[in-house]
Amino acid sequence: MIKYALSAALAAILSAAAPAQANTLVVDGTLFRQAGGTTFDVWKINMQTAGNFSVNLAAYEAAQNNVATAGYATADLNGDGELTWLDPDTHWYLDDGSATLSAANHLARCDDIANNCATVSNGTINLASQSQVQGAADGSIHFRRDPAFDISLAAGAYQYVIADYRLTDAEAAAGINSGDTFSQPGGYVDPILDYADYRITFSSDTLNFARSGNTITVSQVPLPGAFWLFGSAVAGCSLRARRKTAAA
Numbered sequence: 001m002i003k004y005a006l007s008a009a010l011a012a013i014l015s016a017a018a019p020a021q022a023n024t025l026v027v028d029g030t031l032f033r034q035a036g037g038t039t040f041d042v043w044k045i046n047m048q049t050a051g052n053f054s055v056n057l058a059a060y061e062a063a064q065n066n067v068a069t070a071g072y073a074t075a076d077l078n079g080d081g082e083l084t085w086l087d088p089d090t091h092w093y094l095d096d097g098s099a100t101l102s103a104a105n106h107l108a109r110c111d112d113i114a115n116n117c118a119t120v121s122n123g124t125i126n127l128a129s130q131s132q133v134q135g136a137a138d139g140s141i142h143f144r145r146d147p148a149f150d151i152s153l154a155a156g157a158y159q160y161v162i163a164d165y166r167l168t169d170a171e172a173a174a175g176i177n178s179g180d181t182f183s184q185p186g187g188y189v190d191p192i193l194d195y196a197d198y199r200i201t202f203s204s205d206t207l208n209f210a211r212s213g214n215t216i217t218v219s220q221v222p223l224p225g226a227f228w229l230f231g232s233a234v235a236g237c238s239l240r241a242r243r244k245t246a247a248a
């Protein structure tokens with residue numbers, strides 16, 4: 001009887017305490033205008049375990065593409081006192097250790113909410129766009145430009161690339177978004193065009209994120225200490241119960 005009660009309690013702890021731990025990592029970055037185009041950033045994603053998480057971009061600091069469009073509004077999404085005009089185009093690559101990004105390692109692209117963000121599903125990666133409402137959870141105000149998606153990855157090394165729309169495989173390999181300029185809303189007076197900011201929010205119920213430089217290590221959420229202590233106690237009780245039965 002005690003054994004069954006303990007087993008039930010153990011099951012309750014397993015379901016209540018083990019998986020449901022929300023984890024979030026927020027990363028801020030800036031892309032720059034150069035003579036030949038714009039820069040892009042590469043975040044190395046080290047998946048120590050297979051798992052699911054969400055990625056949500058906040059970057060474009062206006063709601064519409066033109067100041068004259070109905071619903072036009074601006075918001076300083078990252079709170080730095082400025083408005084900048086990054087329309088993020090983002091890509092997943094396998095990381096084979098080489099110094100440059102190659103088309104052979106390209107896995108998926110997500111440019112916008114449900115646009116240039118084809119669902120990908122294979123043994124390595126599953127990616128699907130989130131809805132506009134989900135994408136706005138991080139403050140995004142543009143109706144489309146900031147991508148947001150759910151992703152699952154096999155264990156391994158990946159690279160997540162943040163560029164300004166649009167980055168081709170050839171430009172990724174060359175290391176510069178050739179001829180690109182940031183896209184202020186049409187009619188916007190005196191825009192900042194030398195650089196543009198973005199914010200990435202990684203979140204998961206089952207994975208931890210730890211950042212060091214441009215590397216983000218993704219690992220399983222450890223089971224809480226109480227779980228291990230309780231599990232040991234239950235194992236001990238079961239063992240004693242079996243010994244009693246055998247003795248009788």
Ligand SMILES: [Ca+2]
Nearest residue numbers: 076078080082
């Ligand atoms: Ca800003």
Ligand SMILES: [Ca+2]
Nearest residue numbers: 057135140146
């Ligand atoms: Ca967003």
Ligand SMILES: [Ca+2]
Nearest residue numbers: 087088111145
């Ligand atoms: Ca975009």
